[in-house]
Amino acid sequence: MKRVFCAALLGAVTFIPAASAQRDLSQVEIRTEHAGGQVYALFGAGGNIGVLKTDDGVILIDDQFAPLSDKIKAAVKAISDKPIRFLLNTHWHGDHTGGNENFGGMGVVIVAHDNVYRRLSTPQTFANADRNTKARPKAALPVITYNDELSFHVGETTHVVHVPHAHTDGDSVVFFTESNVVHMGDLLFVDRYPFIDLDSGGNLNGVIAGVKATLEITGPDTVFIGGHGPLAHRDRVEAYLRVLETARDRVQALIDAGKSKEEVIAARPMAEYDETWGSGFIKPDAFLAAVYQSLTSGAE
Numbered sequence: 062m063k064r065v066f067c068a069a070l071l072g073a074v075t076f077i078p079a080a081s082a083q084r085d086l087s088q089v090e091i092r093t094e095h096a097g098g099q100v101y102a103l104f105g106a107g108g109n110i111g112v113l114k115t116d117d118g119v120i121l122i123d124d125q126f127a128p129l130s131d132k133i134k135a136a137v138k139a140i141s142d143k144p145i146r147f148l149l150n151t152h153w154h155g156d157h158t159g160g161n162e163n164f165g166g167m168g169v170v171i172v173a174h175d176n177v178y179r180r181l182s183t184p185q186t187f188a189n190a191d192r193n194t195k196a197r198p199k200a201a202l203p204v205i206t207y208n209d210e211l212s213f214h215v216g217e218t219t220h221v222v223h224v225p226h227a228h229t230d231g232d233s234v235v236f237f238t239e240s241n242v243v244h245m246g247d248l249l250f251v252d253r254y255p256f257i258d259l260d261s262g263g264n265l266n267g268v269i270a271g272v273k274a275t276l277e278i279t280g281p282d283t284v285f286i287g288g289h290g291p292l293a294h295r296d297r298v299e300a301y302l303r304v305l306e307t308a309r310d311r312v313q314a315l316i317d318a319g320k321s322k323e324e325v326i327a328a329r330p331m332a333e334y335d336e337t338w339g340s341g342f343i344k345p346d347a348f349l350a351a352v353y354q355s356l357t358s359g360a361e
């Protein structure tokens with residue numbers, strides 16, 4: 062019984078890559094929305110894309126899946142006739158880096174955190190073999206990597222900050238300083254429980270720290286692009302942070318009372334949030350499992 066339960070959980074947690082790989086992308090349309098200033102968001106399948114339009118060229122944040130690259134290029138062209146100069150990967154997951162080979166192959170300079178390079182350039186193996194990945198071809202790899210923070214001075218200053226051990230161990234949060242837009246990658250799932258990839262070095266505490274720090278240095282009019290979900294203003298990001306902190310506190314109380322992971326999940330400590338927040342990729346059981354593992358792994 063227990064084994065079946067755990068297998069079901071694993072299936073839920075790894076839903077994103079498996080489903081994406083099998084999904085027919087030929088019908089996907091790329092929708093463009095103006096986020097603020099010189100920044101646009103592209104919505105298609107996979108992680109949301111950010112586009113900074115400047116007289117000196119375009120900076121792209123993430124690139125969804127390889128079969129969508131031509132549609133993404135067309136959507137960028139409709140925003141700006143300048144070339145795409147840089148592509149920043151917010152983290153290594155395939156729904157954010159799937160187009161890397163196509164963009165790298167046309168001369169776009171790919172930039173990411175050091176750990177994104179490490180995970181894309183070597184085979185990755187997971188407890189659930191469905192998640193295993195091969196090393197990506199050279200054209201798909203970042204050619205510039207950074208450790209703590211990085212700035213682009215193309216048009217306006219784009220400031221990139223690494224958040225340690227959050228969604229993964231290679232997350233970037235991107236601040237378009239003049240446009241007053243932030244791309245948070247998968248640190249932010251708008252109105253939904255997030256996927257926290259503990260197998261890639263992620264941890265709930267890092268997600269909370271990253272969201273908090275981002276809110277602290279942004280203002281009332283900042284527009285937030287999450288890895289998944291619609292554009293958001295501050296109130297929605299604050300609501301998301303409250304849900305994460307509530308989950309942390311309630312699960313910690315159950316852990317302190319000696320409950321196992323299965324008992325924590327069965328107790329439904331987030332019941333009043335589950336219907337809405339658990340209606341995305343990540344169902345309540347998978348979220349609680351990630352919270353429990355985050356709080357018992359000994360990582361910060």
Ligand SMILES: [Zn+2]
Binds near residue numbers: 152154157228247288
């Ligand atoms: Zn991700």
